[in-house]
Amino acid sequence: MQAVLPPFQLFIDQAIDRIREDPDVTGLAVGGSWISGNMDSYSDLDLVLVTTHAIAPDLEQMRAWAARFGTVLGSFRGDHVGEPRLLIALYESPLLHVDIKFLTIDEFYQRVEDPVVVWERDGALTAVIRQSQSQYPPFDFQWTEDRFWIWVHYAALKIGRGEYFEAMDFLSFMRNVVLGPMLHLNKKGLPRGVRRLETIAEPDDLEKLRKTVATPDRSTLLASVQASVQLYTELRDALAPATLHKNDAARIAVMNYLTTV
Structure with missing residues (x-):
């Protein structure tokens, strides 16, 4: 694992110093790119703070705890990603984006990754x-x-109506929810949207993905939709289980409609 950049380590050390004497704190762990050692100067910090008593989803309590770690310039709860236990915070000096997930020890059992435990009481997080x-x-x-x-x-409807920016936004949604995750799976990775595809995906696949990006005009958008369909079907046919029920009737009808737009 590569060395942790000084601003991040300093922040972690400061956080530990400010929580270790609090008997309500069970432990602190770090997830995301900290786990793999792929952090760079543009990374954010993904913290997991485990306490005896629930802090989330009480926003004021979450903000009060976050303020212990440093000067917070702004923060909001992760309701937009369906995670009310998450606080997204921007810290000053150094300017850092820090995501803090507030969990109890029971909640720590259900997790999407195994974070690096940087401090714990009586080995509680390691045991979980x-x-x-x-x-x-x-x-x-x-x-x-x-x-x-x-x-x-x-x-296709949005392009036909001339709502080009809406269509562009929807193509971005499909890249993040469908194409990006499938490209990650194609490289034996986790389906993490379009994160780091520039350095993970095969050059040919990246070129195909670039063709799904459009400018706000009809011809480019239509070509991008076609490229999205092509990439999806290629990845689906290569990766999906044999039990998948393909909706060929819908595919044929929609692709025929697309030629009329």
């Missing part, structure tokens, strides 16, 4: 990691197939 298994939400091929052709039709 040894006794249980993390599980990243799997990619659901059937869920995706059931929606994909309806989504393509929606994009």
